[in-house]
Amino acid sequence: MTAVNDDQLFRKISLRVLPLAMIGFFLSYLNRVNIGFAQEHLSADLGFSYAVYGLGAGLFFIGYFIFEIPSNLILARVGARRWIARIMITWGIISALMALVDSAAMFYALRFLLGVAEAGFIPGILYYMSQWYPASRRGRAWGIFYIALAASGVIGGPISGGVLAATEGLAGLAGWQWLFIVEGVPTVLLGVVILFFLQEDYRKVGWLREPERDRLGSLLRVEAPAAGHTPLREVFRSPLIWLLTGVYFSYNFALYGISFWLPTLIRGLGFQNDVAVGFIYALPSLAAIVAMVIFGYSSDRRRERRKHIAAAFLLSAIGFVVCILAGDNAVLGIIGLMLANAGALSIPAVFWSFQTSLLTGTALAGGIALINSTGNLAGFAAPYLIGAVKDATQSAEIALWITAGIMLVGGALTLTVRTVSSVRDVPRNPDAAGLGHDAAPSGPGAAATTRPVDSPKDAR
Template identity: 55%
Template structure:
């Protein structure tokens, strides 16, 4: 019996992606809501830009420490149990951040939050790679990463509104309501995932037997062509380390714009939190369209290298223009749109590369290794920007450094990534 592949993957997408996207939305919202909370928290708690930058970034130290173990455990105990555990734990710790009063308490809570959240994104990436073959992943991950852009669109509107209208309600500050309102839904979703998430292709009841057999066979055929070696092999693999470096440089740009965009918009002339939230949504809307276009194009042409170079270059240009046009509100927002479009188009293109040649527990560990080390940029980027801003009184130098890092990312992609013609030798190269 012939299988309608488009219909099959519509079923898979509708069952797999919405729940993971909602989890990703809450993940990123809980991770960066301190960017909006800073608008009130810094004054109320007397936190300097350096204190804020260090606290925002130390999250990623905890994240780094448990990322690989967390993804290996997920591979062993199943996505449903482990992703649920991750979400409930980080939701509880996120809510507890409302009790922070000193810089040290802020640092400790952010570090613990990083420990709790470690493994969610690489776990979701690994889980999706078990349901979508390589030719379908660009579109799947482009759709998945809409959640990242939406956290800037919807999250900005929600965060700005909470800061504006909830301040003082029940004796809590607006920033406390912000963290609480964005933490509780994470716990609820974690419980839902434990009850409802599908584990394996052959056990679901929403695919026919023919569809299960076809999809299982397609995924098994891909796995046979992939590399399956130990973690020591990953550490000795130069190609994997090149991917780590590329992903690190991407994250330098991502967390620069994520943690500091509300502050940059405020500098451009926005006066109140609601206006900042509304303007913060514009770059996210632009990014959604751009990342879907990149994902569709990359799948259609079976090409990642030049798409990634274009995305890195677009992001770098956007950061430079955000400095050049910082005194021009309209042009400044345009620059942030360009930067956001470039940055958020990178990950859905990037993750198709390691999942194309790693399988099994090696894929789980490899994805986690790339994600954990790469996400250390989440510590470096906001702390670097905060420190340079405190020393110079301006963000110009820091944003130029971020742009330079993105240019370096584009150059690394050009130097090390395989072209379409060279994809056949990737698995062999990776195993050396």
């Protein structure tokens, strides 16, 4: 059999698998948070208070939470191609319909429906990618994938600011209405592309040679849990899954606190022009891209996840504190936002290496969805908290202190993941959960053991 170079194999896979997924993620995040740019205009045109805006921004995540697990279980049955295409087409249509908002009630309803439509997309993509990458490769792959999250700020920030400035009054519509239309239509079109071109099964693609397919299959089988199939009910009983959900909630609290309020925070530093806000918005995202690549590469190279995630939480907390202490100092405030965003966005790519190999089949889809949907409830709490605090105090300082504290809690929770109390909580290969260096035996006949997840090096 012809020898297969693993690095060449996964470069080929990444070139085929990642682009569509990344474009979808880019548009997904852009359609979630573009109301951050529209916020000041919605307030001026429709009289929305900060609390109304924060509640509407957060209601997305209530719909997302309710329908996330059912959506991902359907995906596991019908396949990634058809279900992800359905998700993108429906959420693109609803995002564009945000242009029709004329009251708080309609704003709340469409934001809720947008969450319903998008439920299942990100865990569905993560589930899809777990079928192409073994755990030892996922930190790097997801580090690249999550660049799309930061790129939505780097590219989407200037685009959103430019659309607001250039389309005001065009065809009798406000700039914020055009913003929702311009950023919703491409999502629908990409959904159609995915329906025809997303490739789901490595065993059937023509761009992999037979030895490459065999090598990939062997790598994925070696890291599969020995049980072969874990009942979905075990997901809800696992203390580790709920601990990871708490970690993910902490991360999302900072992510969406930043995302939905960053344009407002930038305006608070003295920048009022929409185009200027859009370009400054890109700076924290650029910092995040650099940090994400470094954290993803380092965690894979060292085969260590826990301390990397805790360090990212700490970096983000420091950034929020710097932002608070900056006061009216625009340069220091922007530096604080860059640190906060760099730390927060470095968490998910490494975090998902914690658990995507814990379970198989339906339970894998359900486990990802449970952590993602419950953790994303922070997306409801954070925007509403900041909006309510700003209405009450005319300042976001208290909310930023709370966010910094929650990031420290998230880091502390991560550091508690030290030992495994039952084989139900972790796969035979601890690194598949992203918890340590050395892999325990895997596959039929592997011994069931309870062991520390920290390597001797990590213990030092």
